[in-house]
Amino acid sequence: MTLYEDKPLRKLNELIDSWQPDLIHAVPYDKTIFQLLHHRHDLVIVGTEPCDGSLRCGWWYSGQPLQEVLPRFNGVHVLSHRALHNLRVEYGWDGPSEVILPPFSFTAPWPLWNRKTPIYRLFFAGRLATEKGIEQLIGSLAQARRVIAPISIDIWGTGPEEDYLKRLAIVAGVSSWINFRGGFASFDKIPFEDYDAMILPSWFEGMPYVFIEALSSGLPTVVSSNGGMKELSGVEALAHFFEPGCQDALVSALANLYTHYAVNADAPDLRRRLVADQFSPVVVNERYQEFYRSILS
Structure with a gap:
């Protein structure tokens, strides 16, 4: 089960109770999943770090105390080794982690750029x-x-x-x-x-x-x-x-x-x-x- 940002907490709880997923992946982790972690301790939850994992990315977390919530995750997915390093150094994260790129595919490939002469x-x-x-x-x-x-x-x-x-x-x-x-x-x-x-x-x-x-x-x-x-x-x-x-x-x-x-x-x-x-x-x-x-x- 994958959760995307800004789903109301009540609806998330209803959906989780109905589906009973083995694992939840919050893409990315945000204020809603933080609230869920505060209210429930019966879930296996993986979060995605959307930025570079440093303290300067705090704007993303809507003022939530990430250093307090992060240990409650069962694992964290990151987009780069730099982000994993920053999470470990700046937030003390020492749990399971994996660097995985986001998937990308064309629905219908558009033409390739092809400019041989620069126009500045x-x-x-x-x-x-x-x-x-x-x-x-x-x-x-x-x-x-x-x-x-x-x-x-x-x-x-x-x-x-x-x-x-x-x-x-x-x-x-x-x-x-x-x-x-x-x-x-x-x-x-x-x-x-x-x-x-x-x-x-x-x-x-x-x-x-x-x-x-x-x-x-x-x-x-x-x-x-x-x-x-x-x-x-x-x-x-x-x-x-x-x-x-x-x-x-x-x-x-x-x-x-x-x-x-x-x-x-x-x-x-x-x-x-x-x-x-x-x-x-x-x-x-x-x-x-x-x-x-x-x-x-």
Whole structure:
């Protein structure tokens, strides 16, 4: 049985009593499952850590004392070895754990990105929130334009920081080269063939789905080295990583993208293959089953 966030506690209890599951997997763990753990002690529960397992991700847990609730879980599923390390060091977690990637598959594969000549146009896609590092992106654009080329950036998404980021672009003197495009229903609704690459400068992440979607679309990516993105087998030859919070590192990663643009342009099929090999639902679901069996045994 898998629980998704924000199910009312009463309905969860009714569902559990009706189904009587051997194991419950909370994807991710959130305030509702924390409440359930406080009220019931007859359940085997595995939780998914959605971020990088550090104390700075506390915004996700809705103010719940994770360090108090975490020991009540029978196991924790994480998206990266970095997250597992952080849970152990910062929260003292020492229970059963497994690093398992999220499953991904196309309902109907969209065409591969195929841009052989750069147009110096990039895009960000995601929630406009502090943890996404868009401030750093805006603050680095003038330097990137001066050092590399007349780069422009489209920002896809909405969120609590939208008005602030628009004002920041004006104050930073780069509003003419940053276009806020608004929300998007799904990744394939973004005209990604009109861009050279996707950029994701997050301060912290788990395994962002937009990164998986970009790779599966064949897109080059410039992403922060936090989270589980850099742990994927073979990904360092197909994406450009930088340490978040360092403007020079971000500009250097962008320079590397364009210096080796021909190599990037020749690898869209390799990026899609990476996703097919490592995020296949068949492979991932078997890993889940193995983890569940180990918990129940």
